Amino acid sequence: xxxxxxxxxxxxxxxxxxxxxxxxxxxxxxxxxxxxxxxxxxxxxxxxxxxxxxxxxxxxxxxxxxxxxxxxxxxxxxxxxxxxxxxxxxxxxxxxxxxxxxxxxxxxxxxx
Amino acid sequence: xxxxxxxxxxxxxxxxxxxxxxxxxxxxxxxxxxxxxxxxxxxxxxxxxxxxxxxxxxxxxxxxxxxxxxxxxxxxxxxxxxxxxxxxxxxxxxxxxxxxxxxxxxxxx
Numbered sequence: 001x002x003x004x005x006x007x008x009x010x011x012x013x014x015x016x017x018x019x020x021x022x023x024x025x026x027x028x029x030x031x032x033x034x035x036x037x038x039x040x041x042x043x044x045x046x047x048x049x050x051x052x053x054x055x056x057x058x059x060x061x062x063x064x065x066x067x068x069x070x071x072x073x074x075x076x077x078x079x080x081x082x083x084x085x086x087x088x089x090x091x092x093x094x095x096x097x098x099x100x101x102x103x104x105x106x107x108x109x110x111x112x
Numbered sequence: 113x114x115x116x117x118x119x120x121x122x123x124x125x126x127x128x129x130x131x132x133x134x135x136x137x138x139x140x141x142x143x144x145x146x147x148x149x150x151x152x153x154x155x156x157x158x159x160x161x162x163x164x165x166x167x168x169x170x171x172x173x174x175x176x177x178x179x180x181x182x183x184x185x186x187x188x189x190x191x192x193x194x195x196x197x198x199x200x201x202x203x204x205x206x207x208x209x210x211x212x213x214x215x216x217x218x219x220x221x
Contacts, residue, residue: 095209099161104155105154106155
């Protein structure tokens with residue numbers, strides 16, 4: 001199994017641009033989580049899905065952030081427009097009910 | 113109050129000694145508990161999971177859970193320099209997995 005696959009690994013963009021982060025979960029995992037990690041705030045839960053349905057998006061910072069999971073094999077996290085304070089490492093993690101999550105390698109986002 | 117709380121450290125531990133990490137959580141209905149290790153620049157990796165009160169041992173690691181006190185701990189015996197990392201406590205409440213801020217552990221030779 002290739003594990004959770006995230007792309008891109010690094011993204012550098014200018015303020016105001018749209019950013020799309022991608023995640024391919026491990027086959028058979030019905031939970032998918034998006035986290036953001038910074039030195040100041042640690043690992044923050046943004047949103048999670050169960051069976052492709054968003055369950056809790058209370059961690060999404062504001063309307064500039066949106067996430068979708070159109071099928072069991074793919075999820076996106078979009079930021080439009082991006083701002084410098086969005087700079088962070090974004091992790092996708094997947095798992096099954098009650099079981100530990102498996103993390104992708106993360107996307108390091110830098111907004112200048 | 114944060115839902116999962118940990119001391120941020122750093123926790124300095126001499127090589128060969130025991131490192132003791134603590135975590136408290138606010139949701140009394142939480143069902144499963146995990147410890148992850150994260151090296152700098154890497155993603156978190158699972159080292160222990162615990163689901164019921166008591167102790168669970170795996171090699172040099174022991175996790176302890178006390179649901180009445182809403183407390184989870186991790187002991188690392190015979191600490192090695194390779195154990196130097198940030199340790200994240202994670203708590204699952206009705207499908208939602210939330211993490212503490214992490215405790216940085218530094219093992220000194």
